[in-house]
Amino acid sequence: MSAEFSTPRPARADRPSFLGSTAIAGVGFTDFSKQSDRTIVDLATEAARKAIADSGLEPADVDGIVSYSLFNDSVACQAVATTLAIPELTYAVDMGMGGVSPALAVINAAMAVDSGLASNVLVFRAMNGRSGIRVGATRFEAPTAQYRYPIGYSAYPYYMAMLARRFMIETRASQEDLGAVAIEQRTHAARNERAIRSKPLTMDEYMDDRWVVEPFHVADCTSEVDGACAVIVTSLPGAARSENPPAIIEGAAWETGFGSGLDIADLHTWPDYATICQDFSAARLWKSAGMSPSDIDVAELYDCFTSPVLFALEGLGFAGKGESGAFIRQGETRLGGSLPVNTHGGLLNEGYLHGMNTLGEGVVQMHGKAGERQVEGASTCLVTSGAMGDGSALILRRGER
């Protein structure tokens, strides 16, 4: 065993083969609520049915399914294959990685399509995240649980606040910078019928808001919901059956950096809390798409809390280190700004569907169907999934119909 690699790694493709040849053809959402009074498989089936119809397909055309969960809070792919009476699945993956998964699930589906293992792959996330298993307050077994729970360091908001504090120390980001994220996204949420928070927010209200865990107020934290979202990943010819222009997958990256920890809540060995997955995946993401930040028309950035938006804007190169707060306050992330961000109001306001709805909004924008929150003329969209050491991202491009 050696820290040095004794043999060179095989070359990694700058542009993996599924890029440019696969697309998201359709998307479906259920309503989001605080208490669905429905089973998870019912929610999953509704979102899947809508995504399939939006793609111009029938359930029988689906031959692959990819889904993800956290702490066993969802149903398996086979459940939806059963409720939709899908004759034969040739590909299925149940991932358990939570919010780092949405883009990676689409990557996985696109690889299956590109390799010929499947033709039309359903990707879904379904959960009773509010009325059922609430990630924010669930104790779960993990190697480092023993160092967290006994001292009351016991929930996601606390871990993310720990990163946010260090980010604020290193970049001089202010409480008002976090507030700017909350305020701007609340404005977007007012244009989204699915949003569960849409009341306008002022900076004074934000600063006076109740603390959850300093430096996070209530408005800095996502709101857990019940609901589901699904998309269909297919080839470019497959996407031609939809009335939507294809949301072509042009860029993709997954990254977990050095020392990302023994479990999903472990920050002990993460070298620098002021950098997260987007800092590490950025170079490969841009190279994979042959694009740079100025090529992106709209960004849907994973925001379980306000701080990840600042991290992502800086990590991906949309703003310099320490400059993302000013970028937002100048209006750059509004509709009409240089980079509208989280046009659905984000997870902060639409609800915490663990980032699948973030990805879904990106697809809706590329399909040109976002209504009064549509970014006019948008032809490229960047989507991120994840806000800690591990994460994934996609760049979508609106193709011709």
Next chain:
Amino acid sequence: MSAVDLSAVGPTPDPDSAFFWEALAEDRILVPRCKRCERIFFPPMPSCPHCAGDELERIEVSGRGSVYSWVTVHVALDPIFRGQVPYTIVAVALEEEASARIFGRLLGEPDGLADGGQVRIVAHRIGGIVVPCVEYRND
């Protein structure tokens, strides 16, 4: 701190970590060190997260360290901690190896916390269990 019984939340030592908890109960901070790269690391795990070396030893450290980050909890999402809010959790970088961090409950008010502030990890009994806590120091 209230008189709540925290034994339901641990600690739950495993074969990798039992030595740390046993030492902590005796007021000592014992951590793993890699024999190959000679770096201390935390938490205990089967091999060194710096070089993958799997020959490890255990050494006692001073507990002295500096503040890397911290949060103050106002809403106890786990009901068992409801009687204890607000409280502060500090990520402490050990004096002997800054990349080795231990999280502890702050004994005292958070007003004095700052990046790099001098603190000490100590064993402390809360709710019937011995856990790492953090106190200010001036040495």
